[in-house]
Amino acid sequence: MRKERKPIDAERFYQAVLQVQPLHPDANHDLGVLAVLANKIKVALPLFQKVVRINPKIEQFWLNYIDAPIIGKRYENAKGVAEQAKTRYVAE
Numbered sequence: 001m002r003k004e005r006k007p008i009d010a011e012r013f014y015q016a017v018l019q020v021q022p023l024h025p026d027a028n029h030d031l032g033v034l035a036v037l038a039n040k041i042k043v044a045l046p047l048f049q050k051v052v053r054i055n056p057k058i059e060q061f062w063l064n065y066i067d068a069p070i071i072g073k074r075y076e077n078a079k080g081v082a083e084q085a086k087t088r089y090v091a092e
Helices: 007-020 025-037 041-054 059-071 075-088
Strands: none
Touching: 007 025, 025 041, 025 059, 041 059, 041 075, 059 075
16 A cells, blocks of 8 residues: 655655756646645745746646635735736736
8 A cells, every 4th residue: 555645745746856946837836736725825935936937828826825824814925926917917
């Protein structure tokens, strides 16, 4: 039987990917998601900011970038990110 993976294992994996490819969008994004789940909003926000700069075409990146400050009760930050998304998000 395979051992169940834990968030700390995933975090280590994403960190290892970022050692090789610091601008890997999925690794940065998923590390941000893990940070939000651990209630580390200050850690998550720069990761989400990085991924929307790397690839502004991914809707999920923007949604999580907007959602993180809402979860952290930073409503003005969320409003600012939503405004950025209006001008920078490019749907395919």
